[in-house]
Amino acid sequence: MTQFDTLFEQALSALAREDRRRRLRTVDGEGPAQFRRSDGSLLTDFSSNDYLGLSRHPLLAERSAEWGSKAGTGSGSSRLVTGTRSLHERVEAKIAALKGKEAALLFASGWQANASIIPALARLSTEQMGAPALVFSDRLNHASLHHGCAAAGLSQIRFRHNDLTHLETLLEARAGQPGLRLIITESVFSMDGDCADIPALAALAQRHNAFLCVDEAHATGVLGPDGAGLAAGIEGVSLVMGTFSKALGGMGAYVAGSQALCNWLLNAASGFIYSTALPPTVLGAADAALDLLPEMEEQRRLLARRGNWLRERLKEQGWAESGSMTQIVPVMAGEASRALEMAATLEQERMLVVAIRPPTVPKGASRLRIALNAVQTEEELERLVQVLGCCAGGVL
Numbered sequence: 001m002t003q004f005d006t007l008f009e010q011a012l013s014a015l016a017r018e019d020r021r022r023r024l025r026t027v028d029g030e031g032p033a034q035f036r037r038s039d040g041s042l043l044t045d046f047s048s049n050d051y052l053g054l055s056r057h058p059l060l061a062e063r064s065a066e067w068g069s070k071a072g073t074g075s076g077s078s079r080l081v082t083g084t085r086s087l088h089e090r091v092e093a094k095i096a097a098l099k100g101k102e103a104a105l106l107f108a109s110g111w112q113a114n115a116s117i118i119p120a121l122a123r124l125s126t127e128q129m130g131a132p133a134l135v136f137s138d139r140l141n142h143a144s145l146h147h148g149c150a151a152a153g154l155s156q157i158r159f160r161h162n163d164l165t166h167l168e169t170l171l172e173a174r175a176g177q178p179g180l181r182l183i184i185t186e187s188v189f190s191m192d193g194d195c196a197d198i199p200a201l202a203a204l205a206q207r208h209n210a211f212l213c214v215d216e217a218h219a220t221g222v223l224g225p226d227g228a229g230l231a232a233g234i235e236g237v238s239l240v241m242g243t244f245s246k247a248l249g250g251m252g253a254y255v256a257g258s259q260a261l262c263n264w265l266l267n268a269a270s271g272f273i274y275s276t277a278l279p280p281t282v283l284g285a286a287d288a289a290l291d292l293l294p295e296m297e298e299q300r301r302l303l304a305r306r307g308n309w310l311r312e313r314l315k316e317q318g319w320a321e322s323g324s325m326t327q328i329v330p331v332m333a334g335e336a337s338r339a340l341e342m343a344a345t346l347e348q349e350r351m352l353v354v355a356i357r358p359p360t361v362p363k364g365a366s367r368l369r370i371a372l373n374a375v376q377t378e379e380e381l382e383r384l385v386q387v388l389g390c391c392a393g394g395v396l
């Protein structure tokens with residue numbers, strides 16, 4: 001106990017009163033799409049982002065162990081000190097090839113990448129264009145992208161979710177203003193599972209001489225040619241970022257773009273400069289996942305089919321339509337308390353679906369975020385739909 005703990009407790013109680021307090025829960029991985037609770041019971045995973053089930057693929061575990069035993073468990077310093085290995089360069093080359101870009105640069109996490117790319121681009125604008133960057137961002141962008149803008153001291157010009165007419169109006173309104181125009185979007189929105197129209201955004205960016213950044217965290221591995229994402233091969237996308245932490249079953253992140261962009265980021269992105277390089281164990285898993293992606297077309301098709309199937313079932317049950325088009329399928333609960341109740345009901349039935357509440361989603365838009373993966377069984381999906389049907393019928 002310290003004299004500050006009363007303050008913490010008061011703040012936590014305020015969160016609890018609004019059903020917004022978070023707690024950690026421990027579940028241990030146990031085979032494909034299964035978690036074991038501390039009481040020994042198993043839960044089917046409908047929440048993690050391990051969409052292809054790669055986190056338990058033997059090739060990832062094998063290469064991670066092999067690279068770790070050959071090159072060590074840690075990199076010892078930042079990439080710019082003594083941390084750069086040929087293994088980093090190998091993974092960066094594979095990412096650049098997958099994304100169809102000149103170069104790529106690894107980061108320790110997606111959060112860290114987003115939080116530091118934007119300040120680096122903002123600095124470019126101030127130093128080279130003599131004016132602050134103008135950031136046009138989708139309203140539903142991930143917290144890490146908002147953090148990047150805040151860290152750069154930029155106030156965002158937010159456009160309505162996926163509304164390119166609104167974006168164009170905002171761009172036109174600032175046509176005469178100096179500074180680098182940044183358009184920032186996710187390609188698959190993490191809490192809604194809908195997609196941005198990347199070709200249209202790229203065309204818009206080109207018309208307005210804007211730098212388009214696309215966060216492909218939830219598309220990489222799952223969508224696009226060989227799982228390369230929705231921005232792959234589209235001209236006019238200046239920067240793509242993505243993570244190894246979701247469909248690629250590991251940890252870490254990357255940015256892909258021109259060589260000059262990557263050279264600038266390694267000079268200006270503080271999350272890259274002042275953080276220890278990814279270790280060989282993590283790189284091994286990423287490298288193996290990248291090798292497997294082209295062979296996983298069947299899993300990608302399965303995810304697409306299951307997404308359509310689940311959306312149809314939810315519609316029949318009368319749930320509000322969410323706009324989802326992918327493996328992320330929200331079930332809209334409204335109030336946080338209802339989302340929590342539904343999650344508890346599912347858990348009683350041995351299914352783990354986490355309730356997503358404000359501030360992750362807007363107030364009144366709490367939901368269960370169902371994340372499909374290629375290793376859930378049809379019986380598990382049928383059971384999920386059955387229990388959701390009971391929730392829809394008010395049998396709570």
Ligand SMILES: Cc1ncc(COP(=O)(O)O)c(C=O)c1O
Nearest residue numbers: 109110111142190215217243245
């Ligand atoms: C859209 C998006 N971008 C970035 C991140 C951060 O990635 P990481 O988990 O690798 O830090 C996430 C993960 O929650 C995300 O959903």
